[in-house]
Amino acid sequence: MNKKIFSGVQPTGNLHLGNYIGAIKNFVDLQNQEGNECVYCVVDLHAITAKQDPIILKNNIRETTATFLASGIDSKKSIIFNQSLVPAHSEGSWILGCIARMGWLNRMTQFKEKAGKDKEKASVGLYIYPVLMTADILLYDATHVPVGEDQKQHLELSRDIAQKFNLDFNAPNFLRAPEPLIQKNFSRIMSLKDGTNKMSKSDPSDLSRVNLTDHKDQIMNKIKKAKTDNDPLPDDDKNLSQRPEVENLLGIYSSLSGQSLKNSINEFSGKNFSEFKEKLADLGYIDLEDDYCKHAENSFDLESIRNSSLKLAYDSMFGAGKNVISRLLPETIQIHDDDNPGFHGQAPEPIHRNLLEFSELIKTNGNIDCGLATDGDADRIGLYNSRGEFI
Numbered sequence: 539m540n541k542k543i544f545s546g547v548q549p550t551g552n553l554h555l556g557n558y559i560g561a562i563k564n565f566v567d568l569q570n571q572e573g574n575e576c577v578y579c580v581v582d583l584h585a586i587t588a589k590q591d592p593i594i595l596k597n598n599i600r601e602t603t604a605t606f607l608a609s610g611i612d613s614k615k616s617i618i619f620n621q622s623l624v625p626a627h628s629e630g631s632w633i634l635g636c637i638a639r640m641g642w643l644n645r646m647t648q649f650k651e652k653a654g655k656d657k658e659k660a661s662v663g664l665y666i667y668p669v670l671m672t673a674d675i676l677l678y679d680a681t682h683v684p685v686g687e688d689q690k691q692h693l694e695l696s697r698d699i700a701q702k703f704n705l706d707f708n709a710p711n712f713l714r715a716p717e718p719l720i721q722k723n724f725s726r727i728m729s730l731k732d733g734t735n736k737m738s739k740s741d742p743s744d745l746s747r748v749n750l751t752d753h754k755d756q757i758m759n760k761i762k763k764a765k766t767d768n769d770p771l772p773d774d775d776k777n778l779s780q781r782p783e784v785e786n787l788l789g790i791y792s793s794l795s796g797q798s799l800k801n802s803i804n805e806f807s808g809k810n811f812s813e814f815k816e817k818l819a820d821l822g823y824i825d826l827e828d829d830y831c832k833h834a835e836n837s838f839d840l841e842s843i844r845n846s847s848l849k850l851a852y853d854s855m856f857g858a859g860k861n862v863i864s865r866l867l868p869e870t871i872q873i874h875d876d877d878n879p880g881f882h883g884q885a886p887e888p889i890h891r892n893l894l895e896f897s898e899l900i901k902t903n904g905n906i907d908c909g910l911a912t913d914g915d916a917d918r919i920g921l922y923n924s925r926g927e928f929i
């Protein structure tokens with residue numbers, strides 16, 4: 539079966555080796571497999587769940603796109619675009635938010651971690667972020683979603699939302715429940731300073747991660763300082779789980795060298811850490827730099843790549859036979875019609891007015907060509923496209 543792949547990465551600062559090994563490396567492999575259709579999204583709407591400086595965010599969107607390209611994602615083979623340019627992501631998210639249950643969202647461990655102790659002060663956006671992620675995936679009818687291990691729970695939620703929608707509206711297989719693609723090994727790369735914590739952009743210590751933009755000497759320095767323990771490198775994997783830092787470094791080595799953990803253990807058994815770390819640092823330097831600079835500095839090139847990708851993204855969504863959002867919206871409304879005939883007629887005055895104002899607002903400020911509105915006779919609410927046609 540040909541796979542329809544969708545995945546996303548937040549443009550929130552330097553991407554690191556965890557993003558690369560857990561996700562981006564697989565994006566490239568999947569793109570290069572015959573017959574796959576791949577959509578890779580820079581999820582800027584997810585990024586604003588935390589406060590962002592607009593100028594830095596814009597720059598991070600460019601940097602993330604440049605890193606995609608420099609890592610080998612080819613804009614001729616894959617669709618690359620940024621989420622906020624396709625309003626259907628936000629609109630789909632609202633509809634699916636009416637399907638998802640509070641109890642499901644309350645279980646999301648990433649929200650608990652990110653919100654910390656004072657969750658009353660966390661943004662609502664951070665709380666409903668997995669619903670937006672679900673909309674991203676379901677809009678494109680994705681069959682498979684490559685992610686690192688930390689996103690597994692969000693993908694299970696996506697499946698639950700899709701299944702509940704189909705059940706609620708007696709529409710079997712209407713929304714496709716996506717399959718997660720999580721590597722068996724090395725799907726969770728840990729901090730260089732603490733093998734029990736995930737390598738993360740938000741760790742205050744830069745020494746905890748290898749950024750994809752780090753120079754060779756910076757990487758050498760970070761790997762040299764990476765935490766290990768007093769025992770020698772192991773001969774087998776028996777007690778490795780009790781040595782999380784060593785397990786993590788051997789895992790990174792195995793993933794980047796494309797060999798099994800067992801082979802890496804054999805390669806270094808009896809050797810000292812300094813020899814191992816030197817080899818690891820060599821591998822950890824992924825030669826993105828030249829390509830990265832070329833793409834990041836050439837904004838015209840990037841813009842044109844993004845624009846043509848955007849067109850493809852629209853084609854993919856609104857194209858014949860793949861028009862998921864246009865399937866989603868009218869059917870939702872129609873199905874609600876059966877239960878609530880009032881919904882079909884003109885919306886009550888304040889809602890009607892607000893919708894029109896909302897749509898005007900996003901048209902003038904957002905420079906977009908698709909929005910929510912009522913049709914000419916104001917007896918229908920739905921999505922319309924750039925030609926003013928209801929979809």
Ligand code: TYM
Nearest residue numbers: 545546547548556557560561581671685686725726727737
């Ligand atoms: P984000 O931006 O945090 O991370 C992007 C990808 O990198 C993986 N990753 C890791 N993998 C292994 N070890 C690590 N230490 C590590 N850190 C990050 C993540 O699992 C992810 O695959 N919600 C998502 C973005 C998203 C998305 C989507 C993904 C939005 N919509 C739709 C898939 C489909 C996120 O915040 O990823």
